[in-house]
Amino acid sequence: MTEVVVKEKKITPEEIPKEKLLWMYKTMLRIRRYEEKTAELFAAGELPGFIHLYIGEEAIAAGIMAALRPEDKITSTHRGHGHMIAKGGSMAKMMAENMGKVTGICKGKGGSMHIADFSIGELGANGIIGAGWPLGTGAALASKLLGLGYVVVCIAGDGAAEQGTFHEAVNLASIWKLPVVYFIEDNEYGMGMPSWPKPGDPRKSKNIKNLGDRGIAYGIPGVTIDGNDPIAVYEAVKAAVERARIEGIPSIIHALTCRQRGHFEGDPQLYRPKEDVEACKKRDPIPRFRKLLIEKGIATEEELKKIEEEVEKEVAEAIEFGRKSPFPDPKEAYTDIYASEPFPEV
Amino acid sequence: MPKKTFSYAIYEALKQEMVRDPTVIIMGEDVGRFGGCFGVTRDLWKIFGEERVRDTPISESAFIGGGAGAAASGLRPVVELMFVDFFGVAMDQIYNQAAKLRYMSGGQCKFPMVLRTTIGGGFRAAAQHSQVLYALFAHVPGIKVVVPSTPYDAKGLLITAIRDDDFVMYFEHKKLYPIEGEVPDEPYTIPFGVADVKREGDDVTVVAMAYMVHEAMKAADELAKEGISVEIVDPRTLAPLDTDTIVKSVEKTGRLVVVDEDYIYFGATGEIITRVVERGVALKAPPKRVATPRVPIPFSPTLEDEILPNKDKIKKAIKETMK
Numbered sequence A: 001m002t003e004v005v006v007k008e009k010k011i012t013p014e015e016i017p018k019e020k021l022l023w024m025y026k027t028m029l030r031i032r033r034y035e036e037k038t039a040e041l042f043a044a045g046e047l048p049g050f051i052h053l054y055i056g057e058e059a060i061a062a063g064i065m066a067a068l069r070p071e072d073k074i075t076s077t078h079r080g081h082g083h084m085i086a087k088g089g090s091m092a093k094m095m096a097e098n099m100g101k102v103t104g105i106c107k108g109k110g111g112s113m114h115i116a117d118f119s120i121g122e123l124g125a126n127g128i129i130g131a132g133w134p135l136g137t138g139a140a141l142a143s144k145l146l147g148l149g150y151v152v153v154c155i156a157g158d159g160a161a162e163q164g165t166f167h168e169a170v171n172l173a174s175i176w177k178l179p180v181v182y183f184i185e186d187n188e189y190g191m192g193m194p195s196w197p198k199p200g201d202p203r204k205s206k207n208i209k210n211l212g213d214r215g216i217a218y219g220i221p222g223v224t225i226d227g228n229d230p231i232a233v234y235e236a237v238k239a240a241v242e243r244a245r246i247e248g249i250p251s252i253i254h255a256l257t258c259r260q261r262g263h264f265e266g267d268p269q270l271y272r273p274k275e276d277v278e279a280c281k282k283r284d285p286i287p288r289f290r291k292l293l294i295e296k297g298i299a300t301e302e303e304l305k306k307i308e309e310e311v312e313k314e315v316a317e318a319i320e321f322g323r324k325s326p327f328p329d330p331k332e333a334y335t336d337i338y339a340s341e342p343f344p345e346v
Numbered sequence B: 001m002p003k004k005t006f007s008y009a010i011y012e013a014l015k016q017e018m019v020r021d022p023t024v025i026i027m028g029e030d031v032g033r034f035g036g037c038f039g040v041t042r043d044l045w046k047i048f049g050e051e052r053v054r055d056t057p058i059s060e061s062a063f064i065g066g067g068a069g070a071a072a073s074g075l076r077p078v079v080e081l082m083f084v085d086f087f088g089v090a091m092d093q094i095y096n097q098a099a100k101l102r103y104m105s106g107g108q109c110k111f112p113m114v115l116r117t118t119i120g121g122g123f124r125a126a127a128q129h130s131q132v133l134y135a136l137f138a139h140v141p142g143i144k145v146v147v148p149s150t151p152y153d154a155k156g157l158l159i160t161a162i163r164d165d166d167f168v169m170y171f172e173h174k175k176l177y178p179i180e181g182e183v184p185d186e187p188y189t190i191p192f193g194v195a196d197v198k199r200e201g202d203d204v205t206v207v208a209m210a211y212m213v214h215e216a217m218k219a220a221d222e223l224a225k226e227g228i229s230v231e232i233v234d235p236r237t238l239a240p241l242d243t244d245t246i247v248k249s250v251e252k253t254g255r256l257v258v259v260d261e262d263y264i265y266f267g268a269t270g271e272i273i274t275r276v277v278e279r280g281v282a283l284k285a286p287p288k289r290v291a292t293p294r295v296p297i298p299f300s301p302t303l304e305d306e307i308l309p310n311k312d313k314i315k316k317a318i319k320e321t322m323k
């Protein structure tokens, strides 16, 4: 296999406004704390269904959204809490959704795998791997034909980049010149299958490590970056979004990260070498970014502590909101199926 | 006879067939080192190696279509589609390719492939991980559709499926995996198209499949105390469907309730009632169906419980036919 070559970032922290850097830090932390609590609530039986956590991958969501305008849109995945929080979604409404409550962002109909908030351009998490690539491509077509000026970032995993939908969507966008960015979050695993060989495990799901190189196959730009560095993500997305918005050139961004927890909560990860989990925890993007902010004198301990307290409070309030909210009335099951309701027969 | 779980019965069938026939291979997402998303394939990768138990990328179209191509070329693949809900990604390979290439080539090739997949709701897994959908496949010419409800049936039907020279889709309801039952250690087969009367009774015939057989059994137990005698017929395969056994039962009882976790319209319930009506069986009451309404499976427990068929809904329908 080819060795992975990461594109070094050119931008320095000093070139980014302080409030954007602090926003990225806070966003990463909001995701982390939200998800740590989610893990606890799931273990305590308060969250039904499947839960896939984003812990360790927060720099990606923060870096992407820092580069977007409010009107820009994203498609998300089953591992989508982080995308939702970073895009500006309500933590409380997402918590209520994941609890199956009527006050949830999808009225309790979708749950964690299907959170969506169209009002902020979060076009939906998805339970079908690879489904977001074409959906986002279509949203980009609408932007172009209706002259709406927004860009779509399709975010999905390395596993999702193995689906035919990826190749079909990227090809389409490249010939139609659509304002879209295909963002691959490579956390080194698709469920129990490694992207490339691990100690004692020769399996791999792709024959190249640099998925950014796939751009060549479609005649569009592609890069592989450090996905645990929010600044590197911000820089790559900013450049790609500008190309997309102004010139209608789509891009592929392949970000390297890793999954600190199991594929889903409750996954004992028997297929994964223990040292791989340990190595991943060492790559944690949050302490790394915090250190940078302090060392470069961008933020003081006090400033960061204040942010940390705000985040704790917000998460606690979100849980409180979810717990206090009622479950939907059973009859709600029959609404929202068709836009032209009521449909004569269900 | 030893007791085994539904899950273990499937594992045992796979293992024994792989020992018997070196052309049997397994492919799918996380069927190897993970042991299968629901733990069915367990340690098969250790026993038979990673050449024969193949973990695939998340590329259903490639490995399901690939399974069909391999089947036409001398292998006997057992391919796993993690949840039936994901079929859409590979639908062409399933219903235009594996199902029809034999016919279109005038019988030149055959497709000894089994596509195992999981079905069923009740896990708060929402609209893309909870469906049943077997009727979609029973609708298409060229596919055999197997829907076991007990560990015994699971093993025998899977062995038949693997030895069968045609494309078989084999549906495993997730709620059945932990259920225990008697399963012989040695390999055995159960023919397709032979329904099983899971419970004998005189007043009402209930036709049910997969997990719904068990809900119907509970309903029948409770109704027995109220003096209603329920016969439960499990078709076990939908394509082919054993119309004779169903008709014979309805001729005896004169009443029919069809229970199905699949969506109600244009599905197995309508088909089974039609088969009975076509035979001109005299009914003492209009036939009833208990199935999932035309609603995507919702996430929230209160909503999901509202729409899925269950023991109480089955009891209600049975009682209505007794009025």
Ligand SMILES: Cc1ncc(C[n+]2csc(CCOP(=O)(O)OP(=O)(O)O)c2C)c(N)n1
Pocket (backbone or CB within 6 Å): A052, A078, A079, A127, A128, A129, A130, A156, A157, A158, A159, A160, A161, A187, A189, A190, A191, A263, B029, B058, B060, B082, B086, B089
């Ligand atoms: C079409 C389809 N195939 C398989 C699955 C089962 N599945 C759910 S998540 C997952 C792994 C996805 O890997 P990746 O895209 O890398 O995302 P990650 O979970 O690593 O964030 C799989 C195989 C699915 N949901 N949809």
Ligand SMILES: [Mg+2]
Pocket (backbone or CB within 6 Å): A157, A158, A159, A185, A186, A187, A188, A189, A190, A191
């Ligand atoms: Mg992954």
